[in-house]
Amino acid sequence: MKYDHITVRYGELTLKGRNRGRFEQQMFRQIKNSLRHLEGLEFEKTYARAYIKLNGVDYEQAAEGLRRVFGLHSFSPVIRAVNELEAIKEAALSLWESLEVKPATFKVKVKRGWKGFPHVTHELQHLIGSHVLRAAPELKVDVHRPEMELNVDIQPEGAYIFCRSEPGAGGFPYGSNGKAMLLLSGGIDSPVAGWSAMRKGLELELVHYHSFPFTSEQATDKVIELARQLSLYAGKPLKLHLVPFTDIQTRFTGTGQDHLIITLMRRAMLEIAGMLAERNGAGGIVSGDSLGQVASQTLDSMNVIGRVLDIPLLRPLIMMDKQEIIDQAVKIGTYTTSILPFEDCCTLFVPKSPSTNPNLRVVERTENGIAELKELLLKAADGVETVNLDAGKVFRKKTVLQEAEERDWF
Amino acid sequence: MNQEEPLLYFDHCASTPPHPEVIRTLVEVMERHYANPSSIHRLGLDAGRLLGGARELMGRLFGTTSEEWVFTSGGTESNQLAIKGAAYAAKHRGKHVITSATEHPSVREAFERLAADGFEVTYLPVNDVGMISIGQLQEAIRPDTTLVSLMHVNNEVGTIQPIEEAGKLLRQHPGISFHVDGVQSIGKLPIRLREWGVDLFSGSAHKLRGPKGTGFLYVRSGMRLEPLLGGGGQEGGLRGGTPNVPGIVASVKALRMALESQQERAERMRALRTRLLLRLQQLPELIINGEADSLSVKQAPHILHLSYPGMKPEVIVHALEERGIIISTKSACSSRDERPSEVLLAMGYPIPRAAGGLRVSFGDEHDEATVDRLAEALEAVVRLLKPLERGITSK
Numbered sequence: 001m002k003y004d005h006i007t008v009r010y011g012e013l014t015l016k017g018r019n020r021g022r023f024e025q026q027m028f029r030q031i032k033n034s035l036r037h038l039e040g041l042e043f044e045k046t047y048a049r050a051y052i053k054l055n056g057v058d059y060e061q062a063a064e065g066l067r068r069v070f071g072l073h074s075f076s077p078v079i080r081a082v083n084e085l086e087a088i089k090e091a092a093l094s095l096w097e098s099l100e101v102k103p104a105t106f107k108v109k110v111k112r113g114w115k116g117f118p119h120v121t122h123e124l125q126h127l128i129g130s131h132v133l134r135a136a137p138e139l140k141v142d143v144h145r146p147e148m149e150l151n152v153d154i155q156p157e158g159a160y161i162f163c164r165s166e167p168g169a170g171g172f173p174y175g176s177n178g179k180a181m182l183l184l185s186g187g188i189d190s191p192v193a194g195w196s197a198m199r200k201g202l203e204l205e206l207v208h209y210h211s212f213p214f215t216s217e218q219a220t221d222k223v224i225e226l227a228r229q230l231s232l233y234a235g236k237p238l239k240l241h242l243v244p245f246t247d248i249q250t251r252f253t254g255t256g257q258d259h260l261i262i263t264l265m266r267r268a269m270l271e272i273a274g275m276l277a278e279r280n281g282a283g284g285i286v287s288g289d290s291l292g293q294v295a296s297q298t299l300d301s302m303n304v305i306g307r308v309l310d311i312p313l314l315r316p317l318i319m320m321d322k323q324e325i326i327d328q329a330v331k332i333g334t335y336t337t338s339i340l341p342f343e344d345c346c347t348l349f350v351p352k353s354p355s356t357n358p359n360l361r362v363v364e365r366t367e368n369g370i371a372e373l374k375e376l377l378l379k380a381a382d383g384v385e386t387v388n389l390d391a392g393k394v395f396r397k398k399t400v401l402q403e404a405e406e407r408d409w410f
Numbered sequence: 411m412n413q414e415e416p417l418l419y420f421d422h423c424a425s426t427p428p429h430p431e432v433i434r435t436l437v438e439v440m441e442r443h444y445a446n447p448s449s450i451h452r453l454g455l456d457a458g459r460l461l462g463g464a465r466e467l468m469g470r471l472f473g474t475t476s477e478e479w480v481f482t483s484g485g486t487e488s489n490q491l492a493i494k495g496a497a498y499a500a501k502h503r504g505k506h507v508i509t510s511a512t513e514h515p516s517v518r519e520a521f522e523r524l525a526a527d528g529f530e531v532t533y534l535p536v537n538d539v540g541m542i543s544i545g546q547l548q549e550a551i552r553p554d555t556t557l558v559s560l561m562h563v564n565n566e567v568g569t570i571q572p573i574e575e576a577g578k579l580l581r582q583h584p585g586i587s588f589h590v591d592g593v594q595s596i597g598k599l600p601i602r603l604r605e606w607g608v609d610l611f612s613g614s615a616h617k618l619r620g621p622k623g624t625g626f627l628y629v630r631s632g633m634r635l636e637p638l639l640g641g642g643g644q645e646g647g648l649r650g651g652t653p654n655v656p657g658i659v660a661s662v663k664a665l666r667m668a669l670e671s672q673q674e675r676a677e678r679m680r681a682l683r684t685r686l687l688l689r690l691q692q693l694p695e696l697i698i699n700g701e702a703d704s705l706s707v708k709q710a711p712h713i714l715h716l717s718y719p720g721m722k723p724e725v726i727v728h729a730l731e732e733r734g735i736i737i738s739t740k741s742a743c744s745s746r747d748e749r750p751s752e753v754l755l756a757m758g759y760p761i762p763r764a765a766g767g768l769r770v771s772f773g774d775e776h777d778e779a780t781v782d783r784l785a786e787a788l789e790a791v792v793r794l795l796k797p798l799e800r801g802i803t804s805k
Contacts, residue, residue, distance in 0.1 A: 217455055218450070218455065402456070406460060406463060409435045409438065409439055409460075409659050409663065410464070410659065410663050410666065
């Protein structure tokens, strides 16, 4: 017996009283988008949940897509039967028979969502349970701590029979809480910060700063790869802005304020991100800062750096330990890319002892001493190259022609 | 030689005419991507990316990860790297290895080397159609066995070995690595590496309309191999040396085309083989070697092997050549020596039959008319040679 449907249950959004309808709409669209690469699926929307008719598609394949959809509370592979006692009993038995590992104890749990069904809950549990028991004499009922719960959910359109549930990614549907710019370095933290923000319903555009020729093309390719991995969670196209940062960075090295260079760079980056946010209709900036991790992430540094912005700077990882961040990076699939050994512009020109408590006045004076700074920042923001990513595919102008030719070679 | 009729080539097991698309890819990539794929400049990165693309396609074609593929210089190197590499990497656990009596010389030689180096080699016998038995494989397994190497399709007679069953058996022995020489089966038979529990799998591009000088080896992730060629750490440290980028890209293209049309081509070749078989069965002088029935699960669709017992096979090859038709004796690798075929001897055939082997192997360009021309020519040659049998037979 193969599962013929998936029941998908929505998450936090059920808390959102008046916006609920809109959230459910978004949720439903997200689910469809996340599975659009699979042909033959049918989607059905009901109250606080969705049903996916598999039509022969493998459950695991569909589950893989669903695991990336934010806003889902849980989902289960189910067998759908018509609302008749015999059909439900048969479906329950075939589900039991299809289990590769047979549990020793079980209980039947019936939910009568459709009150028109002729048997009451208690009676149904008994009837279905004894039908399975007859076929499996070694199986025992344990109502307190069963190894398996055989669920029967009776709805007006049919009965859903299932025995396992997988927690969804949680959070809110992608894009349901506004838009922000993510500062994406090549490191471990920023992709995790991005994922966390996306999970909370923020739509993202990604910003990366490169300092060619001090950083390599491979460093940029690595960031594109990280962006590509994040795009798998978006369920719609995602943009990555590549900002040329060489001129600004080399200009700062000439100021004679070596210990402040990180502070100056971070401020410049945030300022450019702010400009890009305004141009792209984003209401905040997301960064991978984690308190105390490096010199620019002390409370004092964050104070001086964050002041350049007049929109919220969100730091999802601020109170997380490094190991927790690494574990999360592994889980979302960005870790192995993040640890590739290409230098990004944040690790370039790093002074021996960067300041952990920069003086705001000195910083501002240094910036004011660079007459052309505003111009350099604008030039960087104007010189952005935008790469588009969609469901794991990369569209970069520079390489489109090249790739067309390469495809032909294979 | 007959001037009007085009040359007919029936030696696809030895090598194949490269596909025009493959030649185009080879030339274009060679012209454009001459940089070393390990270099850090743009040109190097581009060549490296192309190599990555080739590897990714390999993974997709065989349902594996891309990292599990190593590009080599051909089937021989793939076989040698797999066998010596696996045996030496596991030598602290045991020095017993198993193969069959009818392997390709590149496999046989690897085992002879291992034997000379203190390994114990068990050669599994084959039956009269060239198949090993799973029971005998099971009996041959010892606690110190570390490697089993079997060919998927025999390069002389086209016998299909029971790889799936062998894989099933070897799953119960996790300490034994399973190498399969797939040089003659890729593109002709379905291949399911994961499902069959294969750890190492060799292939060669020029057998499936790719260029010469490139081969590939599947190395299941987690397998340890000792490299044959050290050096710059290319191919995941398993094979030093600058990768042959144009050859690899063109090979993967050839492979893709071969795999995509595998079923359809196999059916075509099977029909051609049956057609030829029915004609040749009319000639009492010729005996079919191996499994005659084209529909048998033991027989590859693209090979028909026969003997004219007592007749020197070279004479037939040359007589056909005069008529513009190319077939071969035995396998190309050993066809220049006059000894009887090891494969046919292992199958239990008497010396006259084992020394008189002729191999016809089909390709994409053949159709019913070309097969009929071959049959007519063979009939004529047999008629011609029949009265001379005594004078030119081998001892």
